[in-house]
Amino acid sequence: MGSSSSIPVKWARAMGKGAKAATEYTFTARGHPNILATHPTTLMFTRDTECTTRGDCIVGVSADFELVKIKRFLKEKSGRGETACTLTMSCPSGEETISGMLNSLFDDPGEIVFRVTSYLSKRTLLINCTKSSSGLSRRFAEGLRDPKQRIRIRMS
Numbered sequence: 001m002g003s004s005s006s007i008p009v010k011w012a013r014a015m016g017k018g019a020k021a022a023t024e025y026t027f028t029a030r031g032h033p034n035i036l037a038t039h040p041t042t043l044m045f046t047r048d049t050e051c052t053t054r055g056d057c058i059v060g061v062s063a064d065f066e067l068v069k070i071k072r073f074l075k076e077k078s079g080r081g082e083t084a085c086t087l088t089m090s091c092p093s094g095e096e097t098i099s100g101m102l103n104s105l106f107d108d109p110g111e112i113v114f115r116v117t118s119y120l121s122k123r124t125l126l127i128n129c130t131k132s133s134s135g136l137s138r139r140f141a142e143g144l145r146d147p148k149q150r151i152r153i154r155m156s
Contacts, residue, residue, distance in 0.1 A: 023077055023082070025073040025154075027066075029046075030062045030149060032145065033145050033146075033147060034058075035144045036133075036141075037134065040116075041117055042113055042116070044133075046111045047064075047065070048061055065153075070125070074106060085101070087100070098130050100129035106122060116128070
C-alpha cells in the first residue's frame with residue numbers, strides 16, 4: 001500500500017495518519033440601516049431580508065447559511081472532540097473575532113445566535129462567547145448599517 005499521502009484524508013485520519021484537515025464553514029450576510037449591534041449578551045445573523053431596531057442584537061440580514069451545512073460542521077467538530085469555535089466577521093469596515101463553545105443542539109434554519117451566557121436553545125450556535133453585539137467596535141458596527149455592506153462570516 002502507498003504512503004498516507006496517496007490515500008483520502010478522511011481515511012488517513014481514521015487510521016491515525018497525517019495532519020487533521022481544517023474544519024470550517026463560511027457564509028455571508030449583508031448590512032441594514034436598522035442594525036444597532038447594542039445587545040449586551042447576544043449577537044445574531046438572520047436569513048430575513050429586513051430587521052427593526054428592536055432586534056438590537058442583529059449584525060447581519062439576508063444571511064445565506066444552510067442548516068444542513070452547519071449541522072455537518074458541528075458533526076465534524078464534535079467527531080474530532082472539538083467544542084471550541086472561532087467566528088471571524090470581515091467586511092469593508094473591519095474585522096471582528098469572537099470565540100465560544102459549540103452547541104450541538106443548534107437546529108434553526110432562519111437565525112444563528114451567539115451568546116456570552118451559557119443559555120442553550122435551538123437558535124443558539126455558540127455559548128460563552130467572548131463578545132456580544134455591543135462588544136464589537138463601533139466603527140465596525142456602524143459599517144453594518146450600510147445595506148450594500150457584505151459581511152463574510154467564517155467559523156473554524
